[in-house]
Amino acid sequence: MDFNFEQRYERHSGQVPIEGAEPGKVLKARIWNFIEPIAIYAAILIVVWVSMLDTSKIWMLVTLGGMLLWILIFSPMVHFMYEKDVFLPPEQRNLWFYFFECRGMGSPKKYFFGNIERPVTKSRKALKAKKKAGEEIASSKTPLWKRKKKTILILLILFAIQFSFAIVGYWPEYMDILDDAGLPATAAVGIPVGIGLISLVLLALFAGFSLLIRFDTLKRAAKQLIIMISIGIPLILVFCVIFIYNPELPYFPQPQGSETVLDKFGEWEFFRYIAQWTGYVWWGYVQQLLFLSYFSIHFTRAFDIRTKRGQLLAALCSSIFFGLIHLPTFWLSFFTWVAGFMWALFFMKSKNLFVMGVCHGAMGTLLNQLTPIKFSVGPTSI
Known part of the structure; x- marks a missing residue:
């Protein structure tokens, strides 16, 4: 997969060091972005699994709550303070862009009030032609909800x-x-x-x-959604066929009673699928808000994703984290690792959490409805 980072929207995405950035600052930023997610992830796993020894769970909730505040709010603010001159060009050095759009979310400011930048029409000739014809020119000052x-x-x-x-x-x-x-x-x-x-x-x-929803990358992300679903759903169906002919597959949970994968195929209903997907879209969004907009973003800054090797390393680190959190359910962990790798690669290009949530919901719902894989994770599933 070839990612062209010479395009304007990618050079300004907050992932790649800008031209002229001090090498020393770039190196420090890369080390910081590599160590922090590993430390936070290790702390989360320790708290979750050690909580089995404590019946009250209050300390676990307080600790995890503090970590979530760091992940969702304080971490991007602190990184912006120290890294804005490393990953952001001068015209993009504002916390609003770094906090929302760099993490794949929409921009409430642009949605309601627009943004003071150049007109949306990129070609000067096209702009002059529209002015001459008396047509209304969509400017970025115009709120997104109007455009x-x-x-x-x-x-x-x-x-x-x-x-x-x-x-x-x-x-x-x-x-x-x-x-x-x-x-x-x-x-x-x-x-x-x-x-x-x-x-x-x-x-x-x-x-x-x-x-x-980040609207400026929505069209590109929607095209990627078709590719991701075209890859993910056949993989799930192939896995179901393999299990039908190999019911003693290692680590695969045996269905309750006499129910088999074939029974699940026979019970599958389109409306039930859409019904479950409806809620799963937003649950998938929440999960990707943690894994893609935090862990994946940090790893894309830790590695040089202008190279294919850097892209693969960043996606691999993020997907390993996403898979491990689903243990001890082995096959669920395997599928989330594969899906997480694919999502991380596409997220580098589109930076659109909403589309990733839609894909997460579509694939997760199908996996849940067609296989007896347990979807409970962590120490409570033991």
Whole structure:
């Protein structure tokens, strides 16, 4: 896979040292970005596994909470202070860009208020032609929600369809909940419609699209999504076929009762798949917020990803971490290692957490529904 880091958006991505950066500062930054994720990851594993010895778990929650604050908030702020003149060109040296877009998230500032930069139209000739024709020129000063209205509308329609499938897929369980709560039949339609409308409004107008989706790389990331799913889903299906003919596969969990992989294929329902995927998209987003936007980002700065060797090393380190966290479930750890390697490579190019969450949800849901692999991880799964 060839990554062209000579393009403007990649040179300004916060991963590659800028021209003229002091070699001494670059070396220190690389060492720091290599040691920190390893130290944080080791501390997380120690806390999680040692917590088996403590019944209260309060100290574990406090410690992990502090680490999460460091990972999500304080680490990018501290790194920005000391590394902005190493990885960011002068025009990009602002905490807002480093904190959100460099980590694959959307920019609330650009979404609501736009950004004071050059017009979106890159060609001067095209810009003059538009001015001469009296056409409106989309400037980066224009808020993203105005410039991306069609994209936002398409996303809202897709979310509405996905949510509708989720209701259909879980309709029996949903009706049982209504019966237990003693709610009238009208609530069967009113509640999901109300929740759906509120969710779509929140996504479009408030913290949803502005924070969760990076629009400037969305088109490129969507193309990558097709490639990732085209690779991931066949691998899962091949694994299922292998297990059908080799039911004693080492480390593979035996299905409960007489259920087999063939039974799971027979029970598979499209609506149930979409229903589970609906929630898994956002759970996948949360996981990738930790692994791609923290561990993977640090490793891409630790290695020189302008070379293929650097790309592979950075992706390998990140994927090993992602796989190990799913132990002791061996095959789940194996699949997450393979998927994590692929996601890390594509994330270097697109920096779009939302698309990675969509892919994570699609592949994770299929793996969960077609195989008896346990999805519980950590000491509680022993």
